[in-house]
Amino acid sequence: xxxxxxxxxxxxxxxxxxxxxxxxxxxxxxxxxxxxxxxxxxxxxxxxxxxxxxxxxxxxxxxxxxxxxxxxxxxxxxxxxxxxxxxxxxxxxxxxxxxxxxxxxxxxxxxxxxxxxxxxxxxxxxx
Amino acid sequence: xxxxxxxxxxxxxxxxxxxxxxxxxxxxxxxxxxxxxxxxxxxxxxxxxxxxxxxxxxxxxxxxxxxxxxxxxxxxxxxxxxxxxxxxxxxxxxxxxxxxxxxxxxxxxxxxxxxxxxxxxxxxxxxxxxxxxxxxxxxxxxxxxxxxxxxxxxxxxxxxxxxxxxxxxxxxxxxxxxxxxxxxxxxxxxxxxxxxxxxxxxxxxxxxxxxxxxxxxxxxxxxxxxxxxxxxxxxxxxxxxxxxxxxxxxxxxxxxxxxxxxxxxxxxxxxxxxxxxxxxxxxxxxxxxxxxxxxxxxxxxxxxxxxxxxxxxxxxxxxxxxxxxxxxxxxxxxxxxxxxxxxxxxxxxxxxxxx
Numbered sequence: 001x002x003x004x005x006x007x008x009x010x011x012x013x014x015x016x017x018x019x020x021x022x023x024x025x026x027x028x029x030x031x032x033x034x035x036x037x038x039x040x041x042x043x044x045x046x047x048x049x050x051x052x053x054x055x056x057x058x059x060x061x062x063x064x065x066x067x068x069x070x071x072x073x074x075x076x077x078x079x080x081x082x083x084x085x086x087x088x089x090x091x092x093x094x095x096x097x098x099x100x101x102x103x104x105x106x107x108x109x110x111x112x113x114x115x116x117x118x119x120x121x122x123x124x125x126x127x
Numbered sequence: 128x129x130x131x132x133x134x135x136x137x138x139x140x141x142x143x144x145x146x147x148x149x150x151x152x153x154x155x156x157x158x159x160x161x162x163x164x165x166x167x168x169x170x171x172x173x174x175x176x177x178x179x180x181x182x183x184x185x186x187x188x189x190x191x192x193x194x195x196x197x198x199x200x201x202x203x204x205x206x207x208x209x210x211x212x213x214x215x216x217x218x219x220x221x222x223x224x225x226x227x228x229x230x231x232x233x234x235x236x237x238x239x240x241x242x243x244x245x246x247x248x249x250x251x252x253x254x255x256x257x258x259x260x261x262x263x264x265x266x267x268x269x270x271x272x273x274x275x276x277x278x279x280x281x282x283x284x285x286x287x288x289x290x291x292x293x294x295x296x297x298x299x300x301x302x303x304x305x306x307x308x309x310x311x312x313x314x315x316x317x318x319x320x321x322x323x324x325x326x327x328x329x330x331x332x333x334x335x336x337x338x339x340x341x342x343x344x345x346x347x348x349x350x351x352x353x354x355x356x357x358x359x360x361x362x363x364x365x366x367x368x369x370x371x372x373x374x375x376x377x378x379x380x381x382x383x384x385x386x387x388x389x390x391x392x393x394x395x396x397x398x399x400x401x402x403x404x405x406x407x408x409x410x411x412x413x414x415x416x417x418x419x420x421x422x423x424x425x426x427x428x429x430x431x432x433x434x435x436x437x438x439x440x441x442x443x444x445x446x447x448x449x450x451x452x453x454x455x456x457x458x459x460x461x462x463x464x465x466x467x468x469x470x471x472x473x474x475x476x477x478x479x480x481x482x
Contacts, residue, residue: 038133038144038335039151041433041440042408044462060462062410064150064433065335067462086408093149 004030005097009112010121011073016097019112025074026100029061032125034096037063040089045081046102052078054111059101061092073115076106132333138230140168143333150335154435157302157340158476161262162332163323166308167316170233171255174240175223176247183217183224186243188359188382190369194219199282199299203359203367204239209384209391210355212239214347216299218284225284225295227257227308229349256316261306261340263479264328269296269307271326276307281481289319301337303344303478342441343434345402345473351413352400352429352443360391361445362400363473368392398426398445402475403459405440406467411459417444418458418465425450428459436476446470 008016014033018026034040042062052058052072059070080103085091091099106112116124132143145153156162176182180192189202196219204212213232218225228236233251240249260268269276272289279285279298287296292315300306311319323329338348347353347362359367368388372380380389405411410433417426431442442459450457453472458465 039149041410044409062433064339064435065144067410067412089408 004118006118009115013071017073026103028100031096076104144335145333151435153332153336160328161264164259167256168230170228171252172226188368205384209387256313261300261302265306302340305481343476361396402471402473403442410440416460
């Protein structure tokens, strides 16, 4: 099991969140999640401009066998989506922590405190 | 378990969905080289008695009384409504018939056989395992251990032994590729499986790829594409009904639901099974409704997913025959949105059975 990136925050539903200086949070799914899902064949990304709330379903990933919901770990407005994943969803399987899905301009950076850090997420998935 | 399998519960058994490689690689490996599947969860049922073939003809439309020695036939155990109790392979093993039934239907099949074939001895062979070796390199691999197996005709069976273990080789499969299903004693199956996996052409394959392979090959899965309400004629499997029951000199058909099935052949059913290909990349899965361009519901999907060989989502379903012509453009409902889909001929990938 590769080490979890320590600079990220993690949601119980296996998304990671990466805050940059301008209150933009990049969101992806963890390596544990992509392993559980198996080979991804399609990703339905949210629409730019949509408002999302923390914990709200906003994207879908389809593996060979089934579709799974992706939940935004933070509240705000979708400002960018990773279009490269539309043609190559397998990028998420190859490197889940690089293959971000969408980014959110958040209202309030304090919200990130509610998410887990790397140790907390590690403990959760290994419980 | 040593090979990092992801396990799941299936019909009361713990089965691997995929191994380390994942479904897509396992699927593609089978079409390019050879894949080994453990399908021991399926039921192997021995039926014997005087004129046992004639006895089976009371329950299936496959003309088993004329099934030659060591030949196999795909057929359906039908119910009184002309639907399917199970689809199965029947092999004439000389002193008995061997029926291979779906794992989820084993109990139903046994009960049905015992209730109706009182004159026969019927037993499930619980100490027998079943492996499938499928793919273009399968015969090259088998030849190393059983030289004569290379020449075994498609849909035939032969007794043999692999490194001292007695086995029965059957030239058939569920992937659309050339291959073998191999029956061996449960005590020896692990040794035989390891032997095959040690061959450079062979990888172990899980249930996930088994499903995507059979879907691309246009093959039905019981409980999804066929069930107790499906007519073989709706499913496009007219050929399952033996020719001796058709035409001017037709012999009387006494298998359950025969009248309804023969009427379906004459009058054609209202709906039929088709192949469907998505325009985009979204898989269209079992249960999805199908609409014509006017917005009317015209059918439903019964199996759907992603086909790694065709590199596209693929599905099978039943459509009102008016809309079932290949090339027909329809829409499929996925997560409350319509997505364009078109009707295509099956199979999605040509079959490569041994000739």
